Amino acid sequence: MKLFAMKKVRKMIAGVAVAGLLLSVSGCGSTASAPASGSGSAQSGTIGTAKIGVVSFLTGGGAAYGKAIKQGLEMAKEEVNTQGKVKIDLLFEDSRGEKNEAINAANKLVNKDNVVAIIGPTLSGEMFAVGPIMNQAGVPIMGTSTTAEGITDIGEYVFRNALPESLAIPAAVKKAKEKYNLKKVALMYSNNNDFTVSGYKTFEKAVKDNGLEIVTTETFADKDVDFSAQLTKIASLKPDAVMVSSLYQEGALILKKAREIGIKVPFVGGNGFNSPQLIKIAGPAAEGAIVASPWFPNKEDAAVKKFVSDYKAKYNEIPDQFAAQAYDALKIMATALEKAGSTTDRKKLRDSLAAIKDFQGVTGKFAFDAKRNPVMSATVLIVKDGQFSELK
Amino acid sequence: MFWQQLVNGLTLGSTYSLVALGYTLIMGVLDIVNMAHGEIFMFGAFTGLILASHFHVNIFVAMLGAALVGSLLGIILERVALRPLRRRAVSHLAPLISTIGVSIFLESVALKVFGPESQAFPQTLAGKIYTIGPMQISLVQVVILAVAFGLMLILRFWLARTKIGKALRATAESTETAGILGVNTNLIIVLTVSLASGLGAIAGVLVGLTFNAVEPTMGMSMGLKGLAVLILGGMGNITGAMFGGLILGVAEVFSVAYGASSYRDAVAFGMIILILFVRPQGLFGAKDQTGGR
Numbered sequence: 001m002k003l004f005a006m007k008k009v010r011k012m013i014a015g016v017a018v019a020g021l022l023l024s025v026s027g028c029g030s031t032a033s034a035p036a037s038g039s040g041s042a043q044s045g046t047i048g049t050a051k052i053g054v055v056s057f058l059t060g061g062g063a064a065y066g067k068a069i070k071q072g073l074e075m076a077k078e079e080v081n082t083q084g085k086v087k088i089d090l091l092f093e094d095s096r097g098e099k100n101e102a103i104n105a106a107n108k109l110v111n112k113d114n115v116v117a118i119i120g121p122t123l124s125g126e127m128f129a130v131g132p133i134m135n136q137a138g139v140p141i142m143g144t145s146t147t148a149e150g151i152t153d154i155g156e157y158v159f160r161n162a163l164p165e166s167l168a169i170p171a172a173v174k175k176a177k178e179k180y181n182l183k184k185v186a187l188m189y190s191n192n193n194d195f196t197v198s199g200y201k202t203f204e205k206a207v208k209d210n211g212l213e214i215v216t217t218e219t220f221a222d223k224d225v226d227f228s229a230q231l232t233k234i235a236s237l238k239p240d241a242v243m244v245s246s247l248y249q250e251g252a253l254i255l256k257k258a259r260e261i262g263i264k265v266p267f268v269g270g271n272g273f274n275s276p277q278l279i280k281i282a283g284p285a286a287e288g289a290i291v292a293s294p295w296f297p298n299k300e301d302a303a304v305k306k307f308v309s310d311y312k313a314k315y316n317e318i319p320d321q322f323a324a325q326a327y328d329a330l331k332i333m334a335t336a337l338e339k340a341g342s343t344t345d346r347k348k349l350r351d352s353l354a355a356i357k358d359f360q361g362v363t364g365k366f367a368f369d370a371k372r373n374p375v376m377s378a379t380v381l382i383v384k385d386g387q388f389s390e391l392k
Numbered sequence: 393m394f395w396q397q398l399v400n401g402l403t404l405g406s407t408y409s410l411v412a413l414g415y416t417l418i419m420g421v422l423d424i425v426n427m428a429h430g431e432i433f434m435f436g437a438f439t440g441l442i443l444a445s446h447f448h449v450n451i452f453v454a455m456l457g458a459a460l461v462g463s464l465l466g467i468i469l470e471r472v473a474l475r476p477l478r479r480r481a482v483s484h485l486a487p488l489i490s491t492i493g494v495s496i497f498l499e500s501v502a503l504k505v506f507g508p509e510s511q512a513f514p515q516t517l518a519g520k521i522y523t524i525g526p527m528q529i530s531l532v533q534v535v536i537l538a539v540a541f542g543l544m545l546i547l548r549f550w551l552a553r554t555k556i557g558k559a560l561r562a563t564a565e566s567t568e569t570a571g572i573l574g575v576n577t578n579l580i581i582v583l584t585v586s587l588a589s590g591l592g593a594i595a596g597v598l599v600g601l602t603f604n605a606v607e608p609t610m611g612m613s614m615g616l617k618g619l620a621v622l623i624l625g626g627m628g629n630i631t632g633a634m635f636g637g638l639i640l641g642v643a644e645v646f647s648v649a650y651g652a653s654s655y656r657d658a659v660a661f662g663m664i665i666l667i668l669f670v671r672p673q674g675l676f677g678a679k680d681q682t683g684g685r
Contacts, residue, residue, distance in 0.1 A: 059503055062508075063503065064507075064508050218648070219653045220656075221657075223610075225603035228403070228645070229400050229644070229645040230653050232400060232649065233393065233397075236393045249510050253510075253603065253604060256604055261528060262528075281510060281512060283515065
């Protein structure tokens with residue numbers, strides 16, 4: 001009872017906040033691209049300091065994602081500031097993975113701190129809440145981990161450099177089918193997360209397109225730890241593979257439990273599987289997990305090797321997809337700022353971002369398509385001997 | 393599959409029971425819902441984890457250590473969040489809010505200290521898996537069932553037969569009357585809160601072992617399930633907490649096994665609502681407010 005009441009009050013407050021913002025936006029529509037930063041005076045050789053806001057999932061259940069994103073961004077910032085023509089100042093705000101908090105954080109960054117652009121938020125659901133407001137205010141916003149369908153349909157100020165699952169998942173399913181001669185599969189997904197539900201729909205479509213039979217579809221929720229009931233049921237149906245759309249934590253626990261009760265078939269995961277944490281938590285149970293990814297830390301590429309070793313030296317861990325994409329995102333942002341020739345003009349920055357192509361990042365060659373989605377290729381990976389390696 | 397799912401349900405259910413026991417004790421004596429119980433449970437899990445992975449102690453020592461840390465946290469909780477409010481005649485909602493405060497504080501501290509990632513107990517403790525007919529049961533599952541039922545029996549005996557147990561029940565009946573009759577009620581209350589917290593911490597270790605995921609927000613969802621069991625079993629009734637937990641666990645697992653997993657919580661909680669229609673006082677609760685002590 002009491003908890004319900006609290007939630008209601010919070011919703012109301014958030015509602016009032018949104019209404020207030022909409023009013024303020026409609027009241028001063030043309031000021032959206034007004035000068036944003038006080039430090040416009042150019043130093044010699046540079047075009048000044050750009051203030052970029054970051055809305056990220058820094059505390060709470062997905063804080064590991066936020067941490068990786070923050071570390072990736074900070075590394076990119078240091079490199080940009082030491083060598084680039086543009087200096088970048090990052091302002092971090094915590095969204096705690098909640099839509100209301102993300103809206104508040106973005107509003108603060110735009111209205112109080114006058115940032116020129118925003119990187120984040122972390123979850124697709126948050127982006128669906130924040131994106132429309134930023135789009136209306138004319139602030140470029142770029143998601144580094146928002147992979148759900150329809151993100152950039154929000155509007156022309158919304159970008160992402162996260163490989164959409166609509167590209168990654170079909171690649172993984174197709175490869176797994178060819179490799180293991182799959183006939184019937186079981187699906188599992190977390191049903192209280194926009195990202196994993198979207199991933200499930202993509203899985204379902206990819207599975208059908210490949211002519212596979214679905215023996216059962218089982219759901220769970222984010223933060224669940226007990227999957228024995230679902231997996232016991234799946235085990236009794238004897239599928240050739242299990243497709244899982246979840247974040248890494250649930251994914252790892254599912255793998256562990258599945259191997260424990262004797263399910264030995266391959267597991268194909270959505271983007272959430274694509275983290276060293278999956279292997280760390282699941283241990284030997286992660287063997288045979290398959291995922292398609294734009295990011296592959298063992299890639300034979302000089303830029304990737306340098307990034308991995310620098311990151312490892314600084315944070316003592318191997319960068320995951322979230323860190324790599326955040327790193328690339330800020331580099332893309334810096335390139336766009338340089339080309340725009342201004343650190344304060346949001347409209348110019350948007351146009352120059354939209355024109356980015358042939359950018360060479362650690363996640364490969366990168367360009368935005370007409371809908372501001374990334375054009376990049378995915379590698380299908382499999383966990384082997386405790387490491388991601390390419391599935392050939 | 394039926395028998396395996398029954399084992400799955402009983403294992404899940406016994407973890408709910410263990411968590412609910414702590415709520416029940418405090419509810420029974422103080423008439424307070426201790427919202428920080430889930431976070432003490434989480435700290436217990438972390439204590440056990442640290443003892444097991446860094447000091448390589450065996451699992452029972454880890455549980456004992458966790459129980460000590462849990463009790464200590466319980467004593468601090470009582471001092472900081474409950475006692476100041478008991479002295480003044482404040483609304484009975486005040487302790488609820490102050491314990492919510494403690495729970496948020498503990499969760500934030502855990503996030504800072506232990507980090508957000510979920511951690512697992514060392515593999516060596518996971519133990520063997522026994523196959524009995526159609527069922528597979530792991531050593532951890534046996535231990536968790538045994539500890540849960542063992543603790544319940546000890547607790548029942550202790551409350552019914554010992555002097556302190558009697559004092560505790562007297563305090564639960566009426567703090568003032570017990571005080572007049574010479575019971576040191578402050579001591580009894582501290583004892584109750586620390587006992588409940590110690591039990592919660594042990595539950596934390598067992599749940600961490602069963603599901604292999606110890607992380608700072610684990611207390612929240614477990615706490616809510618524990619609350620549901622508290623209501624289902626009858627406020628402040630220990631037998632009710634035990635069987636309520638098992639029923640909830642089995643109901644959840646069976647709704648996945650024979651229905652659709654999306655309706656897991658809907659079925660489980662729908663069933664609680666139905667039971668409460670028939671028995672508003674909970675399964676084992678007495679008709680009056682005191683809850684069948």
